[in-house]
Amino acid sequence: MTPPSGEGPLAGIRVVELGAIGPGPHAAMLLADWGADVVRIERPDAVLRVGEGAQRDQLLRGRRRVELDARDPEQRAQLQGLVDRADVLIDGFRPGVAERMGVGPDEALARNPRLVFGRITGWGQDGPLADTAGHDINYLALSGALATFGRADEPPPVPLNLLADFGGGSLYLVAGVLAALVARSTSGRGQVVDAAMVDGVASLLQLVWSMRGTRQWQDRRGANLLDGGAPFYATYVCADGGHVAVGALEPAFFAQLVERLGWDDARDAAASQYDSSTWPALRARLAGAFLTRSRDEWARVFEGTDACVTPVLRLGEAASHPHLAARGTLVEADGVVQAAPAPRFSRTPAPGIRPPRSEPDDLAEVVADWNNTPSSEESS
Numbered sequence: 001m002t003p004p005s006g007e008g009p010l011a012g013i014r015v016v017e018l019g020a021i022g023p024g025p026h027a028a029m030l031l032a033d034w035g036a037d038v039v040r041i042e043r044p045d046a047v048l049r050v051g052e053g054a055q056r057d058q059l060l061r062g063r064r065r066v067e068l069d070a071r072d073p074e075q076r077a078q079l080q081g082l083v084d085r086a087d088v089l090i091d092g093f094r095p096g097v098a099e100r101m102g103v104g105p106d107e108a109l110a111r112n113p114r115l116v117f118g119r120i121t122g123w124g125q126d127g128p129l130a131d132t133a134g135h136d137i138n139y140l141a142l143s144g145a146l147a148t149f150g151r152a153d154e155p156p157p158v159p160l161n162l163l164a165d166f167g168g169g170s171l172y173l174v175a176g177v178l179a180a181l182v183a184r185s186t187s188g189r190g191q192v193v194d195a196a197m198v199d200g201v202a203s204l205l206q207l208v209w210s211m212r213g214t215r216q217w218q219d220r221r222g223a224n225l226l227d228g229g230a231p232f233y234a235t236y237v238c239a240d241g242g243h244v245a246v247g248a249l250e251p252a253f254f255a256q257l258v259e260r261l262g263w264d265d266a267r268d269a270a271a272s273q274y275d276s277s278t279w280p281a282l283r284a285r286l287a288g289a290f291l292t293r294s295r296d297e298w299a300r301v302f303e304g305t306d307a308c309v310t311p312v313l314r315l316g317e318a319a320s321h322p323h324l325a326a327r328g329t330l331v332e333a334d335g336v337v338q339a340a341p342a343p344r345f346s347r348t349p350a351p352g353i354r355p356p357r358s359e360p361d362d363l364a365e366v367v368a369d370w371n372n373t374p375s376s377e378e379s380s
Contacts, residue, residue, distance in 0.1 A: 007351040008035020013181070014370065015088040016041060016079075017063065018101070022161075023120050023169030023197065024092025025059040030174050031088070032062030033341035033350050039366055040065040041079060058338050060356035066363040070101040078367050079103060084112045085370045088177055091119045095130055105192045115190040116180040120173045122164070124196030136161035136197070139168065143201040148208065152222040168200025225249070231283035232257065232273065235312060242295025243312035246286070256307040261289050 006012070010031060017028040019042035032038040040060065044067045070076045083089055083103050091098045098104045098119075105117045122139050123129040140146040140163060150157045176193035184190055208226075211217035216225075223229040232248045248257040254273050258266040272278045290298060295311050302309040313321060319330040319337050331340045334355035341350040 006035075007349065008033075009345050009348040009350075010034040010036040011348070013037065013088065014086045015039070015063075015090060016082050016086045016103075017090045018093060018098060018103075019043070019065075020092025020120075022092070023165045023173065024090055025057075026166050027118070027120065027170035027173045027177075028063060028090055029059055029061060030170070031177075032354075034345075035348070035351055036088070038063035039082060039361075039370075041068050041082075042360070043067065044069055056334060056336075056356045056358055058334065058336055058356060061334075061338075062354045062356075064361040064366055065357055066366055067360045068363060070103075075363070076102045078363060080107075080111065081367055082370060083108050083115065086112065086115060087181065088116045088118060090173070090177075091117065092121075094121060095119075095125050109190060109192075113189055114184055116177050116184065116193065117190065118173050118177045118180075118193045118195065120169055120195045120197075122169075122197045124199060125194045136164040139164040139197040139201055143168075143198050143205065145201050145205055147219075148205075148221060148224075148227050150221050151228070152220060156221070163204070164197045164201050168202075168204055169195065169197040172200035172203070229276075229279070231279050231286055234283070234286075236287055236290040238290050238295040238298060239292060240294035240296075244290060244295060244298050245310050245312050247308040247310075249308070253306050253308050256305050257302075257309065260301055260305060260307055260309075261286075 013031070013036040015028065015031050015036050015038040017024065017038055017040040019025075019040050025040075028038050028040065040063050042065060068075050068079055070079055080102055089098075089103065089108060096104075099107070105119075108115055108117060119125060121130070122134040123132060137146065137158060140159070143164075145163065146156045146159075149159060173193065173195035176195050180191050180193055208217055211224075212219065218224055221227060226233060228234050230249075232246060232254050235243050235245050237243055246257065248254040251270060251273060255266065255270045258269045263269060269282070293301070298309065299311040318324055319332075324330055328340050329342075330337055331353070332338075333353040338353070341353070344350070
């Protein structure tokens with residue numbers, strides 16, 4: 001795979017990605033989507049040779065991939081040479097692995113003081129659990145987030161790994177890396193970014209912590225405005241077994257909701273919206289109303305209104321929704337429907353999606369390319 005074409009807001013930024021799984025690859029994908037030249041380092045026994053198109057891991061799109069055994073002195077020296085020329089290193093391993101590879105932060109920053117060393121782990125680089133295994137659900141559990149999900153009379157549901165792995169993990173890592181690059185532009189010095197998923201989830205919960213601190217949040221599931229406790233912020237079953245999502249939080253939006261439902265007492269219902277004593281009856285009434293039509297019929301009823309009612313789409317339906325289709329939010333690339341690069345930039349648009357390689361790139365060619373072309377600073 002050839003290097004990026006110089007497009008995107010991060011054009012000229014060089015990134016070494018130590019080949020882990022989960023949030024590290026997602027963070028590297030975002031940087032590559034925005035034009036950075038990302039080289040993923042994988043152990044020889046971990047390189048994916050999985051064929052073409054839909055068989056590829058699309059999280060690995062947009063960058064070159066090389067196999068490298070850091071136990072071999074010559075290959076370790078090549079890895080160190082890449083890190084010496086890099087702007088950013090992404091380390092998605094447990095604490096201590098990068099050090100054993102010869103590219104821990106002490107060694108790397110001593111050789112390349114301008115390096116931004118991004119470390120992404122579940123528990124962080126220190127603390128009693130730093131060396132302990134975990135997954136998204138564990139970080140949600142310990143941060144307090146998991147206890148806020150679900151109905152009061154059921155165990156917390158198992159969510160997708162969007163919140164800790166990617167929300168509290170890769171997005172906070174990317175934000176930290178970009179902030180460190182900005183700081184480097186004035187100080188001339190890089191630094192270590194310690195992105196712990198449990199920290200990121202806690203930060204994402206700040207609104208809930210704020211509401212709890214002002215007694216607007218009860219420390220139990222299904223009793224609050226945003227956790228399904230309020231019947232006007234919930235999901236409902238329709239006549240065909242589909243679902244709609246209702247988010248009519250504000251009085252003006254709730255008024256449109258009950259008006260479109262055709263209720264004769266719409267004004268009275270709107271007046272008592274925030275009276276929690278009325279919520280059980282209101283929930284039952286809404287549930288009965290939505291059972292009278294199919295999901296798509298309700299979508300047409302509420303189309304173009306501010307009632308904040310939307311159909312709950314399956315993944316296979318999302319790409320063809322008129323709004324997502326108009327924006328190109330989901331695109332087909334490499335034979336796979338996937339997310340287009342986000343966000344969007346007016347002056348430095350992101351380059352197009354470059355599919356992941358099923359075979360690794362040649363290490364010597366990548367090293368030679370980085371040695372023979374100027375870095376972002378040298379070309380500025």
